[in-house]
Amino acid sequence: MAFISWSDSYKIGNAEIDRQHQNFFSLIAKFHTCALNPKCDAAPVLNEILEYAVFHFAYEESEMQRVSYKDFNGHASQHNSILAELKKLVKSPNLKSDMFEVLIIQWLMKHMMTEDKKLAAALQPTTASSKRTLNF
Numbered sequence: 001m002a003f004i005s006w007s008d009s010y011k012i013g014n015a016e017i018d019r020q021h022q023n024f025f026s027l028i029a030k031f032h033t034c035a036l037n038p039k040c041d042a043a044p045v046l047n048e049i050l051e052y053a054v055f056h057f058a059y060e061e062s063e064m065q066r067v068s069y070k071d072f073n074g075h076a077s078q079h080n081s082i083l084a085e086l087k088k089l090v091k092s093p094n095l096k097s098d099m100f101e102v103l104i105i106q107w108l109m110k111h112m113m114t115e116d117k118k119l120a121a122a123l124q125p126t127t128a129s130s131k132r133t134l135n136f
């Protein structure tokens with residue numbers, strides 16, 4: 001299947017969140033490469049994707065709390081649904097790599113381009129002065 005890779009057009013205007021989204025795409029690409037190789041064990045890569053999702057959503061939620069984001073509940077509940085689906089998929093014995101990639105990219109794109117974009121706009125006035133970077 002055609003693989004969707006990161007493009008700068010997916011940037012939402014917050015450097016740290018964009019960097020984390022880009023890492024997400026890299027992990028999905030890693031899974032894609034692994035899934036094409038019969039000798040590669042996909043389980044650790046899937047766990048890495050899951051762990052990164054937990055980390056990334058927690059980061060966004062802490063930023064929302066920092067600025068008392070008005071739609072915290074709506075945004076965080078999308079995170080919870082995505083995580084629940086992701087956990088189900090990762091544990092599915094019938095996991096098909098192409099299906100996984102399509103689903104995760106769809107969630108990611110949809111969420112990034114709507115909720116995360118709104119969040120980036122709300123973080124705008126404060127991000128320039130706070131140079132927060134995380135290495136994960």
Ligand SMILES: [Fe+2]
Nearest residue numbers: 060111115116
């Ligand atoms: Fe988000």
